[in-house]
Amino acid sequence: MNAPSTDILIHCHDAARTYGEGENAVVAVHGATCRVRAGDRIAIMGPSGSGKSTLLHLMAGLERPTSGEVGWPGFGRPATARDVGVVFQSPSLIPALDVAENAALPLVLAGTGEAEARRRALSALDAVGVADLADKLPEELSGGQAQRVAVARVLALGPRVILADEPTGQLDRATGRHVVDVLLDTARELGAALVVTTHDPTVGERLTERWPMHEGRLAAASVPDPAPPAHTPARQGDKQ
Numbered sequence: 001m002n003a004p005s006t007d008i009l010i011h012c013h014d015a016a017r018t019y020g021e022g023e024n025a026v027v028a029v030h031g032a033t034c035r036v037r038a039g040d041r042i043a044i045m046g047p048s049g050s051g052k053s054t055l056l057h058l059m060a061g062l063e064r065p066t067s068g069e070v071g072w073p074g075f076g077r078p079a080t081a082r083d084v085g086v087v088f089q090s091p092s093l094i095p096a097l098d099v100a101e102n103a104a105l106p107l108v109l110a111g112t113g114e115a116e117a118r119r120r121a122l123s124a125l126d127a128v129g130v131a132d133l134a135d136k137l138p139e140e141l142s143g144g145q146a147q148r149v150a151v152a153r154v155l156a157l158g159p160r161v162i163l164a165d166e167p168t169g170q171l172d173r174a175t176g177r178h179v180v181d182v183l184l185d186t187a188r189e190l191g192a193a194l195v196v197t198t199h200d201p202t203v204g205e206r207l208t209e210r211w212p213m214h215e216g217r218l219a220a221a222s223v224p225d226p227a228p229p230a231h232t233p234a235r236q237g238d239k240q
């Protein structure tokens with residue numbers, strides 16, 4: 001396959017997401033048009049319930065748009081978790097696995113050998129300042145420590161886009177600042193784009209672009225691209 005000739009990694013073209021039907025329908029995201037390019041540093045900002053998480057899940061391919069399109073033209077194929085890494089609001093660590101095993105798991109599932117996966121996991125844990133917790137179980141971690149492990153789990157994959165959903169929401173101010181430092185440093189080292197959802201202006205001001213969201217509407221995120229995205233399928237193994 002030829003290398004893609006665009007630096008647009010994610011493209012949303014009038015992408016909307018509605019949950020439920022009839023009088024119970026909730027429009028979480030009205031037609032959003034935006035794009036994420038290599039090197040972007042974007043904060044999607046808005047109050048609780050404004051649709052930030054839903055838009056991020058659309059960008060990740062974890063949700064299908066109910067109308068409009070989402071594509072990943074920069075990859076020349078549907079994005080995988082190794083292309084677009086997601087840090088979720090809740091750390092979602094596997095209780096029976098220790099911290100190093102949790103951080104290594106996505107790599108192992110993607111086919112990386114266990115020794116190499118562990119090496120990269122330990123390096124990522126070191127980068128977020130929790131290497132000393134490698135042998136702990138999730139139940140032994142504070143909320144802030146667990147969230148940093150969740151960040152390391154994505155960083156270990158080395159994605160070209162990092163999507164972080166309220167990554168500091170459960171952290172105190174100092175720990176949250178450190179997590180944003182780590183996300184910015186890692187995005188720079190990887191040459192990755194970084195998109196963070198947040199309601200916290202002190203987090204938003206650390207990113208280069210701020211995209212306001214209000215009641216499911218994305219305001220002036222970017223200039224619409226005349227070309228629709230090349231791919232619309234969901235990622236392999238993701239929920240439909």
Ligand SMILES: Nc1ncnc2c1ncn2[C@@H]1O[C@H](COP(=O)(O)OP(=O)(O)OP(=O)(O)O)[C@@H](O)[C@H]1O
Binds near residue numbers: 054166
């Ligand atoms: N799976 C779902 N089923 C039904 N409604 C949903 C679902 N997910 C989100 N919603 C609704 O869609 C709207 C947007 O939710 P979303 O979580 O995207 O907002 P948000 O800005 O990320 O909020 P928060 O910061 O509190 O997570 C809300 O009204 C929410 O209740």
